Amino acid sequence: MILATQAAEAPATAPAASPYERIGGIAVLRQIADRFYDLMDQDPAYRALRAMHAPDLAPMRESLPNFLAGWAGGPRQWFEANPGKCMMSMHKPFPITRKTANQWADAMACAIADVAPADTEIATALSDVLAQMARGMARD
Template sequence: MSQENPATSENPATPYEKIGGEAGVEKLVNRFYDLMDSLPEAREVRAIHAKSLKGSRRKLILFLSGWLGGPDLYVEKYGHPRLRQRHFPFAIGVQERDQWLMCMDQSLLENVTDERLRQELSVAFARLGDHMRNQAEVA
């Protein structure tokens, strides 16, 4: 169980705390995957996921918990994320990255009320998404 970590000027709130902790991360991830599962413009990124998104949802919740400054649940359960290595079997190009980011940006818009935080997270997710690309850009 994590200890409470009240925000002070010396110890500002983490993004995890700012979006509502565990419940906020779950809401963000669930909306993200609901969008991916329902938007026709996300069909290519949806196609590289399993038929059921249950496992993907759970793993992303665990990962984002630590990535956003909360409990490092993914590492506790699975070890180092090694994101590129774990995603290498899947063809991730510009299109898949952009579709993933489209769904995440929409979920951020709907779930993160702090505009500055939302923009910071969008930029961080864009860097992460670009890091995950493993297919050459087609000219």
């Protein structure tokens, strides 16, 4: 009986925050995407990567933060709008090389660092896993 009483009085633990919540939600993901595309568009270090993209980056600026939101445990609008799609299949038609994959990973790491989310642990984890995903798309 003592154990049951103690358990009933013990405070409930709050559910762990999702990576989406920890990174700062859609507002921070939009800042990261905007910074990423600004870097790709303006920094000559990402010229080869930029050349692979359409002249108008606006659709991608809208899509990337929504993808990241759902992927990180937030709203799943991107996945609902793109059933059965994944980043690998969406990028299959593009001639992604190690060079362009590294440029993508580097630009994303810089964008995350520039936005500087408050939770540095999740920011580093996001940067690392996105770099692995980008480099995994290289086909040379």
